[in-house]
Each structure stands twice: as C-alpha cells, then as structure tokens.
Amino acid sequence: QKEVEQDPGPLSVPEGAIVSLNCTYSNSAFQYFMWYRQYSRKGPELLMYTYSSGNKEDGRFTAQVDKSSKYISLFIRDSQPSDSATYLCAMMRDSSYKLIFGSGTRLLVRP
Amino acid sequence: EAGVAQSPRYKIIEKRQSVAFWCNPISGHATLYWYQQILGQGPKLLIQFQNNGVVDDSQLPKDRFSAERLKGVDSTLKIQPAKLEDSAVYLCASSLGVGTGVSTLQETQYFGPGTRLLVL
Numbered sequence: 278q279k280e281v282e283q284d285p286g287p288l289s290v291p292e293g294a295i296v297s298l299n300c301t302y303s304n305s306a307f308q309y310f311m312w313y314r315q316y317s318r319k320g321p322e323l324l325m326y327t328y329s330s331g332n333k334e335d336g337r338f339t340a341q342v343d344k345s346s347k348y349i350s351l352f353i354r355d356s357q358p359s360d361s362a363t364y365l366c367a368m369m370r371d372s373s374y375k376l377i378f379g380s381g382t383r384l385l386v387r388p
Numbered sequence: 389e390a391g392v393a394q395s396p397r398y399k400i401i402e403k404r405q406s407v408a409f410w411c412n413p414i415s416g417h418a419t420l421y422w423y424q425q426i427l428g429q430g431p432k433l434l435i436q437f438q439n440n441g442v443v444d445d446s447q448l449p450k451d452r453f454s455a456e457r458l459k460g461v462d463s464t465l466k467i468q469p470a471k472l473e474d475s476a477v478y479l480c481a482s483s484l485g486v487g488t489g490v491s492t493l494q495e496t497q498y499f500g501p502g503t504r505l506l507v508l
Binding site for chain 1: 392428429430431432433436444479481495496497498499500501502504
C-alpha cells in the first residue's frame with residue numbers, strides 16, 4: 278500500500294466550476310500537508326500548506342485536512358482554464374523534511 | 389529572485405551509458421534535494437543535502453547513482469550505467485533549510501524545471 282493515494286484523473290470541468298481534489302494517506306505521523314501545482318514540462322510549485330487539521334483559504338483555493346480520516350482536500354472555486362495542470366498532494370512528518378508525494382491528479386478546465 | 393536552475397533540460401542516451409545532471413539552487417538555500425519523477429507518478433526523493441552533507445540518501449540506487457554537492461552550493465547527479473527504467477524527469481529543489489523543524493515556511497521546497505531523461 279502506498280503511503281499517499283491520489284486519483285490520477287484526468288478530471289475535466291467547465292470554466293467556473295468548483296473543483297475538488299483529494300488524497301488519502303496511511304501514515305498517522307504526517308503533520309504537514311501541501312498542495313503543489315505542476316504545469317506541463319515544469320517543476321512543481323507550492324500552492325498551499327497546512328499544519329495538522331483544519332482549513333486554510335487563499336483566494337480561490339481552500340485546503341482541508343481531516344487527520345481522523347487521513348484525508349486531505351483542495352477546493353478550487355471559479356475554476357479557470359489557467360488552472361489546468363497536475364495537482365500533487367505532498368506530506369511531511371514533523372521530525373523530517375522528507376516530502377512524500379501523491380501521484381498527482383490531472384485537471385483540465387474547459388473554456 | 390532567480391529560481392532553481394537545472395541543465396540540461398533534455399537528454400537522450402543509450403542504456404549502459406553514463407549521464408550527469410547539474411543543479412544550481414536559490415542563493416542562500418542550505419538544503420538541496422534531487423527527485424526522480426517517473427511519468428504518471430509523483431516525485432520521489434533520491435537524496436537530500438544540508439549544505440554539503442548528505443541528510444537522506446535512503447532511496448538512491450547507490451550501485452548506479454551518485455550525487456555530490458561540493459562547497460555547499462551547486463550539485464551534480466550522475467547515473468552510471470543507465471538502465472531503461474531510469475527514464476524520468478529529474479527534479480532539483482532547494483529550501484532555506486535552517487533545520488529547526490519549527491516552520492514549514494523555512495522548509496518550503498522550490499523546484500527547478502527538471503531534466504527529462506530518455507534511456508533507449
């Protein structure tokens with residue numbers, strides 16, 4: 278079993294839709310949770326990070342962490358074609374800086 | 389602020405040949421990471437340096453892969469000899485990496501564009 282599971286998609290939505298991206302994990306030691314966006318032929322860039330449980334909002338993006346269910350989500354409101362990319366969740370334990378990535382979900386926002 | 393630089397961007401080699409990748413991290417970043425990203429998968433950490441010392445190389449196939457970070461700045465990753473399954477994007481990332489474990493902001497990893505390797 279992989280430490281971090283993520284549906285590869287692709288997920289295709291019309292412009293303006295609310296997008297929900299999710300990851301599940303098995304290691305209860307994870308404390309830091311990140312979402313990276315990766316455009317084609319580019320390196321990942323950090324979108325949001327959350328420590329422990331709870332919600333965090335940044336503009337059109339909301340990250341949620343439910344440690345009791347070992348489940349994290351990223352919501353994108355009013356999605357735009359420029360949001361079309363692969364979204365990678367990543368997690369880190371408190372005592373280590375080693376990031377464990379999910380396999381990524383490909384998102385396509387249709388104009 | 390300049391980002392993480394990597395070269396070359398693309399490389400095609402025959403199996404059993406050797407190849408080397410170069411990375412220049414963001415100025416002032418103490419920690420440098422090399423990741424392997426196979427098509428359709430997330431990045432997998434190969435090796436992590438803190439300044440010029442190795443912090444974690446548990447997933448580096450040491451029989452064929454080597455990496456160094458002389459003077460605690462630039463780094464090179466080498467594969468010798470290459471296998472077909474080494475075809476992937478090799479990503480370099482860097483972070484401030486002050487090592488306190490207090491704030492993930494300090495540990496935020498900034499990625500370069502990657503080197504796309506194809507082994508034939």
